[in-house]
Amino acid sequence: MRKSRKVCLFVVEGMADKTSLALPLQNLFRHFFDPAHVEFDIMNGDITADYRTKPDTxxxxxxxxxKKHLDKKKLKFDDLIQIILVVDTDGAFIPDDHVIVGARAYRKYPFYLDDSIVTANSEEQEKIQVRNHRKVSNLKRIISLPKVRKIPFCVYYFSCNMDHVFHNDANLDDNHKVSMAENIEDKFRGNYKGFIDYLSNSFPKGVKCSYDSSWSxxxxxxxxxxxxxxxxLFLDLDGLSQLKQNVEK
Structure with a gap:
């Protein structure tokens, strides 16, 4: 009989996100868990903003x-102890009137500011508004979802995207994403404590340190x-304690 493995699966949006998180998470798991008993895996794919995705599906x-990813890795859902979905907010929760048409030229569109999303024209403005509504509806469906196919599940965010948090640039040029992600790899190589401290400083100021409060x-x-x-919140002691409980089940 095939022996079940114990794998924590992270689902991130893009390849650069995968590069940014892979090595720091590997270091973290090696420190807190025996690699012979607990593994971590990471896959990419943005499902919340996909035009084919709806709250009821x-x-x-x-x-x-x-499942497609698990099949490639010769894994099964029974091997998973937890599924962590990591999303970019992309400014999706802002009011429609904060999606605007640019009065001047920006280097790329959409362009993210601290209080608005700038688009090139009215057609793109409407597309972003529709995308935002879709992403919000999808996120609200799954934020409080306890399990996916009986596997413990939760959703964490980077706002307005991972580049914004790690590089303080919400509009990073696509040509620089991978190299900048590799810089994060190098910065936190073998330094899981530094990685946790860095993300602690990115938690919303003045907000209760809880999952529900952070989403509110x-x-x-x-x-x-x-x-x-x-x-x-996943990396702190409470999050890791929950993961350890899932391992022991």
Whole structure:
């Protein structure tokens, strides 16, 4: 009979996100868990903003998306002890009137400011508004979802994207994303404590250090454009304790 493995799976949005998180998470897992008993895996794919994804289908689509990855890795859902979805907020929770047409030229569109998303024209403005509504509806469906296919599940955010949190640039040029992600790898190589401290400083200021409070904050006004992340909640002792409980089950 095939022996079940114990794998914590992270689902991130893009390849650069995967590069940024892979090595720091590897260091963290090696410190807190025996690699012979607990593994971590990471995959990419942005499902919350996908035009084919709807609130009433997102759970099934997420499960199918993960299964394709597991099949490639010769893993099964029974091998998973937890699924962590890591998303960019992309400013999705802002009011529609904060998606504007630019009065001057920006180097790329959409362009993210602290209080608005700038688009090139009215057609792109409408597309971003529609994207925001879709992403918000999908996120609200899964933020409080306890399990996916019976596996413990939770969602953490980087706002307005991972580049914003790690590099203080919400509009990083695509050509620089991978090299900048590699810089994060180098910065926190063998330094899991520094990685945790760095993300602690990105947690919303003045907000109760809890999952629900962090999501309530990011949904208000233009907060989803501000530089914040609640990912440290997974990395703190409570999050790791929960993971250890899942390992022991």
């Amino acid at each position: 997102i759970i099934g689509q997420l499960g199918s998306h993960i 904050f990011i949904e208000q006004g233009t907060n989803s454009l501000k530089r914040n992340s609640n990912f440290v």
